[in-house]
Amino acid sequence: MTHREVLEALSGLLLAMFVAMLSSTIVSNALPTIVSDLHGSQTGYTWVVVATMLTMTATTPIWGKLADLFSKKVLVQSALVIFSIGSIIAGLAPSMSVLIGARAVQGLGVGGLTALVQVVIASMVSPRERGRYSGYIGAVFALATVSGPLVGGLLVDTVGWEWCFFAGLPVAALAFVVLQKTLHLPVVKREVHIDYLGAFLLVGGVSIFLVWVSLGGQQFGWTSGTSLLLVALATVVIALAVYVEAKVAIEPVVPLRLFKDRTTSLATVASVLIGVAMFGSTVYLSLYFQRARGMSPTEAGLMSVCMVGGLLVSSIVSGRVITTTGLWKRWLVGGMALVIVGIGLLSTIDATTPLWRVGAFMAVLGLGLGATMQNLVLAVQNNTAQADMGAASSVVAFFRSLGGSIGISALGAVLAHQVAASVEDGVRALARTHPELVKGFGGHGNGEIPDVSTLPAPLKSIFEGAFGDATGHIFLVALPFAVAAFVCVLFIKEVPLRTTIDREDELAPEATAELSSR
Known part of the structure; x- marks a missing residue:
């Protein structure tokens, strides 16, 4: 494909990626209003988030494997249709149960779009040239991250929360049409063996595990009978999935041979650790800006520009330089x-840290993430045969999402525990000097997050200090x-970026001879 043809096809892919990313950011500020209108509970609030995360993470490897077997174009368009159906149901949802189910359907589509866009790009552009296009992906990420909360808040205040789900439909339809006109990839005809048993066990085991990490410490204790039962069940099902993938499946969803490659293994471990560190900590920055x-x-959404700006700059610069030099490990x-x-600097913040300093710390973290996330995928794709490209690319995305889910849950429990303890100590101290201010105040033991702006000044100060300290x-x-994760990256071996779509051992003999003679 020429540079122009790549850009034309990439426009449809980026629209699809924008829809997927926007689906989570646009609804973030609308959730309190949605749960109130549908008479939901705190448990329902949690499940609205968990449902999408669960289906997205669990199905990512399956979408990637399907991309190795079927038309990538049809799969991307199918993911767009599934996402659109979920969005329509969510916008029309009459109750929390219907909304949660619709969000699960949305997650299926988002999982497909997340996995497939990277796979399609790898099918169009060689690893050496891929860096020049990574800046466009960073720009879409930045636009969705910044515009989502702003647009979502505006829609809730004007036309209603339903439009937070309907707003992505025109973009999804446009992406479908653009892909139909511009994306033309060859479909390799070969005998297909779909690993139904492996897919079922993988989705089941991961789903049980995600339910545990998402609700543990909130709906049940980490050491409770429910918790132990979920861990045991997830372990058994995942162990069965590994056995099926290794010994039974002809075309496994996750080919275990991929992990024989040191780069893939280390990048996978690094992706989990980055997911824990990045998603688990940064997701609570919005809460910090609003509560501390x-x-x-809207203002909290604007603060995210600091980190997203750093990410955008480093992803563009690193991509361009890598394309020019072919060197990526540095x-x-x-x-x-x-x-x-960046994370070390952000660990020093509290409720009194100057905002310009917090923004600078976020920019440092963004610069690091922009040079890391896309290039981890690039390192894996460079070592992977084209026949396994979908599975390998989705495995990295899958483990990063899994790490993020674990981080969000575990660090959320740490945050809630520390805030509750700090508020309790502060209220106890305030009761000794101004008992009238805390009369009727129920504390923070139930884990609910009050509207800090409605509290008396002394109580407001206690909550702001608690959230500020806990975030750091x-x-x-x-x-x-x-x-x-840094240690894992250090041990990844740098392999020169290939200039062909296929790996050398996949090329026809005459093509290999031609490359050798250059």
């Missing part, structure tokens, strides 16, 4: 070093995971 700094949801190592520095603390907890 008294910002509105960007991975440097990016992870910046991630460690969870970044400190996330720091060792970033350091461990």
Whole structure:
């Protein structure tokens, strides 16, 4: 494909990716209103988030494997249709149960779009040339991250929360049409063996595990009977899935032979650790700005520009330089070093830290992430045969999402525990001097997050201080995971980026001879 043809096809892929990313950011500020209108509970609130995350993460490897067997174009369009159906049902949902089910359907589509866009790009562009296009992906990520909360808040305040789900439909339809006109990839005809048993066990085991990490510490204790039962069940099902993938399946969903490659194994472990550190800590920055700094949801969304801006700059620069030089490991190592520095700096923040300083710390973290995330996928794709490209690319995305799910849950529990303890100590101290201010105040033991702006000044100060200190603390907890990811990256062996779509051992003999003679 020529550069122009790649850009034309990429426009449809980027529209699809924008829809997938927007689906989570646009609804973030609308959830409190949605749950109130549908008479939901705190459990329902949690499940609206968990349902999408669960189906997205669990099905990512399956979408990737399907991309190795069937038309990638049809699969991307199918994911768009599934996402659109889920969005329509969610916008028309009359109850929380219907909304949760619709969000699960949305997650199926988002999982497909997340996995397939990277796979399709790898089918169009060689690893050496891929860096020049990574900046476009970073730009879409930035646009969805920044515009989502702003547009979502505006829609809730004007036309209603339903339009947070309907807003993505025109973009999805446009992406479908653009892909139909511009994306023309060859479909390799070969005998297909779909691994139904492996897919069922993989989705089941991962889903049970995600239910445990998502609801543990909230709906049941980490050491309760329910918790132990879920862990045991997830372990058994995942062990069966590994056995089926290794011994039974002809075309396994996750080919275990991929992990014989050191780069793939280390990149997979690093992806889990980055997911824990990145998603697990940064997802609570919005809560910090709203609860510790008294910002509105829109203002909190604008603060994310600091991190997203850094991510955008480093993804564009690193991609361009890698395409020119063919050297990528130095960007991975440097990016992870910046991630460690950024998380370390953010571990020092509290409710009184100047906002310009918090923004600068976020920019450092963004610079590191921009040079790390895309290039980890690139390192794996460079070592992977085209026949396994879908499975390998989706495995990296899958483990990053899995790490993020674990991080969000575990660090969320740490945050809630520390806030509750700090508020309890602060209220007890305030009761000794101003008992009238805490009369009738129920504390924070139930885990609910009050509207800080409605509290009396002394109580407001207690909550702001508690959220500020706790946010810095969870970044400190996330720091060792970033350091461990840095160690994994150090041991990844740099292999020169190939200039062909297929790996050398997949090329026809005459093509191999031609490459050798150059």
